[in-house]
Ligand SMILES: C[C@](O)(CO)[C@H](O)COP(=O)(O)OP(=O)(O)OC[C@H]1O[C@@H](n2ccc(N)nc2=O)[C@H](O)[C@@H]1O
């Protein structure tokens with residue numbers, strides 16, 4: 568067991584996030600349409616005397632380096648399942664915004680799991696790896712699979728979706744993060760006693776993905792957590808407005824936020840909206856990415 572393994576893992580945007588009422592286990596049933604986009608973390612594992620995590624990148628200071636890190640939890644879970652010790656050095660090159668609603672921690676969990684699996688040669692099946700991913704977090708299975716998928720249950724039960732072309736996005740990164748449980752709780756609070764229908768994927772949205780039709784997708788995107796994220800972070804309204812004003816086809820909060828996502832027609836449209844957002848002063852940083860892209864992939 569020598570050498571090192573590096574895995575590349577994408578961020579996600581939720582093109583539809585339909586949220587049901589609260590379940591007795593504290594989660595919410597979802598119809599969660601994930602799209603993997605070309606912003607990546609790289610996770611490298613190599614044998615070491617003990618389990619330790621290091622992280623580099625612009626947001627590295629916000630990433631926990633103890634065993635609460637999802638990458639460390641993934642190594643521990645795989646080691647326990649296959650009777651190994653989890654003595655690895657996990658290094659994360661982090662490019663995905665932290666606590667931004669783009670599944671950065673989930674990406675690192677899936678990446679470390681795949682990297683340790685390759686390093687240790689466990690022979691785990693894809694189903695076994697997906698099962699461990701689901702124990703780590705609701706978004707983690709999608710980070711492994713990538714592409715586009717419908718997530719049912721709490722988001723972990725995935726059905727791959729066909730996509731007929733590339734979709735171009737601009738992401739506006741906000742200052743600070745939002746806590747995912749706090750955003751779900753705010754969604755429940757805003758809904759009050761209203762009857763919540765069972766979440767369903769939109770047929771128009773699935774058609775738009777299949778056709779690779781950005782305008783049709785823009786007309787169909789929705790995020791039931793958006794009002795909650797804006798309620799907790801009212802300044803997001805100005806960011807959304809700045810992107811709309813610059814000609815984005817659609818403007819939405821990414822997952823639980825506070826990153827906002829802007830669907831644009833093509834790479835030139837992305838540059839225009841990115842420049843406008845940058846100069847609007849309504850966000851900390853602007854990123855451009857297209858999707859779908861593959862899920863966690865071993866590089867070496
Ligand atoms: C907002 C999304 O990113 C959209 O993809 C996900 O639903 C969040 O997925 P995640 O970060 O992997 O979340 P988990 O680590 O599984 O759960 C964190 C917390 O988020 C809330 N949570 C999460 C998923 C879900 N379907 N219902 C929930 O209510 C719960 O309070 C849970 O305790």
Ligand SMILES: Nc1ncnc2c1ncn2[C@@H]1O[C@H](COP(=O)(O)OP(=O)(O)OP(=O)(O)O)[C@@H](O)[C@H]1O
Pocket residue numbers: 629630631635636637638659664665666667668669670671672673675676706744745747822823824
């Ligand atoms: N490897 C990791 N990278 C980043 N955050 C991590 C990691 N492991 C654990 N965390 C914790 O998870 C919290 C959420 O970070 P993350 O970047 O995953 O948020 P997110 O993108 O909003 O997640 P999601 O979209 O899945 O809800 C962080 O505040 C941090 O405390």
